[in-house]
Amino acid sequence: MGFNLKGRSFLSLMDFTPEEINFFLTLSSTLKKNKYSGIKTKNLEDKNIALIFEKPSTRTHCAFAVAAADEGANTEYLAGSDLHLGADETVKDTARVLGRMFDGIEFRGFKHNTCEQLAKYSGVPVWNGLTDKFHPTQILADFLTIIEYKGYLRGIKFAYCGDGRSNMANSLMLGATKMGMDFRISTHKSLFPDTELVEQAHQYCKLSGAALTLTTNPVEAVGGADVIYTDVWVSMGEEDKIKKRIKLLHPYQVNQSLIDKAVNPDVIFMHCLPCNHTNETRITKQYSDICEVTDEVFEGKHSVVFDEAENRLHTIKAVMVATL
Ligand code: CP
Numbered sequence: 001m002g003f004n005l006k007g008r009s010f011l012s013l014m015d016f017t018p019e020e021i022n023f024f025l026t027l028s029s030t031l032k033k034n035k036y037s038g039i040k041t042k043n044l045e046d047k048n049i050a051l052i053f054e055k056p057s058t059r060t061h062c063a064f065a066v067a068a069a070d071e072g073a074n075t076e077y078l079a080g081s082d083l084h085l086g087a088d089e090t091v092k093d094t095a096r097v098l099g100r101m102f103d104g105i106e107f108r109g110f111k112h113n114t115c116e117q118l119a120k121y122s123g124v125p126v127w128n129g130l131t132d133k134f135h136p137t138q139i140l141a142d143f144l145t146i147i148e149y150k151g152y153l154r155g156i157k158f159a160y161c162g163d164g165r166s167n168m169a170n171s172l173m174l175g176a177t178k179m180g181m182d183f184r185i186s187t188h189k190s191l192f193p194d195t196e197l198v199e200q201a202h203q204y205c206k207l208s209g210a211a212l213t214l215t216t217n218p219v220e221a222v223g224g225a226d227v228i229y230t231d232v233w234v235s236m237g238e239e240d241k242i243k244k245r246i247k248l249l250h251p252y253q254v255n256q257s258l259i260d261k262a263v264n265p266d267v268i269f270m271h272c273l274p275c276n277h278t279n280e281t282r283i284t285k286q287y288s289d290i291c292e293v294t295d296e297v298f299e300g301k302h303s304v305v306f307d308e309a310e311n312r313l314h315t316i317k318a319v320m321v322a323t324l
């Protein structure tokens, strides 16, 4: 093993080589087996971990808290409003204080730059629990789930339909091309990912043998797909864009007809969650046509979304164990 993960931050998938990503996935799998077998490991005994959340979270928050507890670490939950971060104190100063007290810092928030500054100035590993730009720990859970269902990553035909500029689309595109997948992204042309990231993904394709397709045609994207993935049409913080997004993204809704277009009985449906698939959530009560996936598909036989959600725990645990 020619690499050392100790002390490293996890800000985006650009930070790690395919070998290092594979290492995180193998370790996740081992830690998952240990948990299922009742084998207790205390790899993070007496470590203190800060969990900063400027935005709400169910899975990421719980995954960090439970993973830390399983491994013997203490956690301190800090809502954005609990801290002076970036308001009455510079991010740089907060970072230096937190670094004196904590062994590791999870950050979920708006600006990716805040996460980068925390990593730069705290002197301890910082893990990105989601920013407006990237959601990299989610991708580890997604890839572990694909391995569990399909056995491999290289060559997987992966179709992402929906908001092509979201933190999820960005992170999946980088991760999938890094790991040698055939990645297709299908969205309205005004929502294609940022050119700089597309260029980066093309570089990864050259190294890994991956393929990258950007298309406005969802049927083209899902042809022969092993995985069909979507995310919310408006991410946290951009709720004011709802009406426009419904208009632009309605043709990209994942419904049974689109799943059938994959012509693959074993295609799996994935979503990072939270998801709009019924008219029971805050946003869908008001805008019932904002569902990025139908309830039929979400609850149907192709859906693996709860395995994927559970894998947040095992993969986040692996990230903390490997980097602390
Ligand atoms: N997938 C995910 O990050 O979920 P939460 O927003 O609940 O953390």
Ligand code: NVA
Pocket (backbone or CB within 6 Å): 130, 135, 166, 167, 168, 231, 232, 234, 235, 236, 272, 273, 274
């Ligand atoms: N793109 C979504 C992901 C939620 C896990 C958001 O940022 O709200």
